Amino acid sequence: MNIQLATAAAARDVAQAPAPAISRPQVRIVIVGHVDHGKSTLVGRLLHETGSLPDGKLEMLKAVSARRGMPFEWSFLLDALQTERDQGITIDTTQIRFRTHAREVVLIDAPGHAEFLRNMITGASQADAAVLIIDAAEGVRDQTRRHGYLLHLLGIRQVAIVINKMDRVGFSRERYQEISDEISAHLKGLGVQPTAVIPISARDGDGVAARTPAIAWYGGPTVVEALDQLTPAKPMDAIALRLPIQAIYKFDDRRIVAGRIESGSLKSGDEIVIMPAGKIAKVKTVESWPVTPIAAPQGAGRSVGITLDRELFLERGDVIAHAPASVRDTKRLRARIFWLHDTPLTVGATMLVRIGTMETRASVVAIENAVDPGELSSVGTQSIGRNHVGEIDLALARPVAADTHADNPRTGRLVIEVNGRIAGGGLVLSVDAGTRGVPVDIVPVESALRSDERSARYRHNGAVVWLTGLPASGKSTLARALERRLFSRGGSPILLDGDTLRAGLNGDLGFSPKDRAENIRRLAEVAAHLARNGHIAIVAAVSPSRDDRAEARRIADGFFHEIHVAASADVCEARDPKGHYQKARAGQLAGFTGTDGGYQPPLNPELALDTGMTSVTEAADEVERLLRRSGVLFEDLADLAANI
Amino acid sequence: MDHLDQLEAQSIYIFREAFARLKKLALLWSLGKDSNVMIWLARKAFFGRVPFPALHVDTGKKFPEMYAFRDRYANEWGLDLRIEPCPPIDAVDPTLPPAARSAARKTEGLKMALAKHGFDGLIAGIRRDEEATRAKERVFSPRGTEGGWDVRDQPPEFWDQFNASPPPGAHLRIHPILHWTEADIWAYTQRENIPIIPLYLSKNGKRYRSLGDQDITFPVASLAASIEDILIELEQTKVPERAGRALDHETEDAFERLRVSGYL
Secondary structure (H helix, E strand, O other): OOOOOOOOHHHHOOOOOOOOOOOOHHHEEEEEEEOOOHHHHHHHHHHHHHOOOOHHHHHHHHHHHHHHOOOOOHHOOOOOOOOHHHHHOOOOOOEEEEEOOOOEEEEEOOOOOHHHHHHHHHHOOOEEEEEEEEOOOOOOOOOHHHHHHHHHHHOOOEEEEEEEEHHHHHHOOOHHHHHHHHHHHHHOOOOOOEEEEEEEEEOOOOOOOOOOHHHHHOOOOOOHHHHOOOOOOOOOOOEEEEEEEEEOOOOOOEEEEEEOEEEEEEOOOOOOEEEEOOOOEEEEEEOOOOOOOOOOOOOOOOOEOOOOOOOOOOOOEEEEEEEHHOOOEEEEEEEEEEEOOOOOOOOEEEEEEEEOEEEEEEEEEEEEEEOOOOOOOOOOOOOEEOEEEEEEEEEEEEEEEEOOOOOOOOEEEEEEEEOOOOEEEEEEEEEEEEEOOOOOOOOOOOOOHHHHHHHHHOEOOOOEEEEEEEOOOOHHHOOOOOHHHHOOOOOOEEEEEHHHHHOOOOOOOOOOOHHHHHHHHHHHHHHHHHHHHHOOEEEOOOOOHHHHHHHHHHHHHHHHEEEEOOOOOOHHHHHHHOOOHHHHOOOOOOOHHHHHOOOOOOOOOEEEOOOOOOHHHHHHHHHHHHHOOOEEEEEEEOOOOOHO | OOOOHHHHHHHHHHHHHHHOOOEEEEEOOOHHHHHHHHHHHHHHHHOOOOOEEEEEEEEEOOOHHHHHHHHHHHHHOOOOEEEEOOHHHHHHHOOOHHHHHHHHHHHHHHHHHHHOOOOOOEOOOOOOOHHOOOOOOOOOEEEEEOOOOOOHOOOEEOOEOOOOOOOOOEEEEEOOOOOOHHHHHHHHHHOOOOOOHHHHOOOEEOOOOOOOOOHHEEOOOOOOHHHHHHHHHHHHOOOOOOHHHHHHHHHOOOOHHHOOOOOO
């Protein structure tokens, strides 16, 4: 193989070499429009006219076309897939680079077929600007309007219109004007002002890189000139800080909150509020690699890692903001969405909603203004069909931090997931403020003691030992034995018995699923607080619902150890120390978990103990072993003594 | 933020999304310029460490310089390196042209490694500008249980919202540098001072522009003896990056066939 590259030495001799690629402004442009209106042809022609084709590529494709007995088409340059060439259509979006004198262009070619609208959106969502192509003979079609509408929904405001195949209408100025008026009116109705309307023939090259005699009547820019006028998306530095948390890393002694700054900027020392909970903290450091920490302010677009001045419970999906311009928390949203799934979206449907890094279950409360943006006809208020758009009211399963799209284009948009696959997406139109639309002025007070001081005294780290099981399975008995044992070795165990707490803290709660969930949430919050302060919280609670326990695990995070106290139902009923089973059997205790079958045993507990087969001492031994294995209980005190 | 800063921030975002949303990840390390940049970006994303294994699916036919590079930097970069073998050529689809067939050993090796470890996410350093079928990729790209890529049915992916729930037995390919170009890779390698395999630099008027197996990769004529020279060369050249990859030139769709069945 012998391929001749332009040599580096030769390159240096070229006096008028363009500026290096990485210093030219890069603009991402999507080409959309109705099928067969000539998108791929225009792209192929643009690559040729700007000298961007690799050597031999054109010849290779011409030879391939000849071998297949097909006339050469410029679109072959892009339709890379065998199936696409066989059928003469673009199936999926593709990207290709070329450069003009002024720009580094990323051209995104998006398919025009209605059935591939998801691919068009995938391509267009990455663009700063768009070229909308229209066949001069066919004029504005459904898909032209649909794409125009979606560009608007995707937030693309710069659109250059190209009227292609002018050769087919004899380069008629009247025809050009007619189409120009129609599409301009359509786009203006959506709030989009076309940057240019260009008559071309992509196949022959008129209007692509040069104005030819055939379109002498046209005074505007060529396609290449129009591309040079499109500008990269503006950075989002100027608006309020939004940093959605992606993850919290504890790879070493640092606890780093990681995420991308979607808007605004941030530096160490900043006072921040973390929504939706409204917690307040200060940025201690901005961590980086290989050099850390960094002092310079970090602007929108940066993927950063920060440490905070206090230990707060944070999680993926929370949004960091500056206190005066905080994001709102809400459980209700109104959004304008496009729907891509085969099954229509209906009122009452439940699905997963993602906003930034947050995800939550949600249900559709109402649908309004469902339309087919191709025909612009209203199609009802009960469902949104595939490739249609509409406005929906959403009820979210938990509070989230969200902006409206008008306030923040990056955090004011959402996607909807069905069966693990994105099925739609859109813009947040309004946010129904939750109980805490502004940050609460709560400044958590840090303990005067360090956790290592406490662990040195107690010889253990903080933990939540969560005992779950049927009534009378032996949870309280085991909890008390464990409490005694940990205390005897100098530790600080604290018993949180479900029944005991229902007498006070949770006295306002009943036994409906909602109240039970709240009961577990409060137990978990208290237990997690104790664990964070170095104690071992031993929770003894039936906690029958798997979801509620999962929520408890989320709240207590790394401290959580779930232990299934798993005596068989017969054994529990035979024990019945509180007489509950007897009452329930007599119909005097409705909804009793021991007899209604509503107990959901853990699937993967850290430990399962059959207290029908094991003595209390043996069971406590097992738990103690678990706590040693997990590093909660220390074996050796030597290194810690110095801290006391 | 300059252009390289933007590319870097986007890649870090992708790495962190993958790590947050998938349970069992591995990063495919082919030792070339792209995957070295990729490892560097992973270390940026996770503050100096790569919190998942680096998988080298080894055909046994790499250049000695590549093996030396691997052994040195796996250690210096603190990687959890897993070396996975490929089956012999007889085990590979005999209808493929010779070079493609040889390359397809890697697909088979990859499938074996997937079956052995049960990864649900494989991070791979492909770029859109390398090759036309790669330009059609998603950032999070679902693969079937046989490792296949269904180009006709790729899920929607927009606004950096990725589909990260592979069905049981299937996995995702994650592409953190899909949006980079060859020139970006070199400019970033230069800026960050990332080590490279010397085969990329000109020696006796030739250099490798893309590194694969010894039997199916060829050097191209070039006098570029430093990264600076390479960057100048890339501004001028019209020779495609994979010109030295024999398998791309055997038949029109050889590469597409490989990719659809699970090749990178």
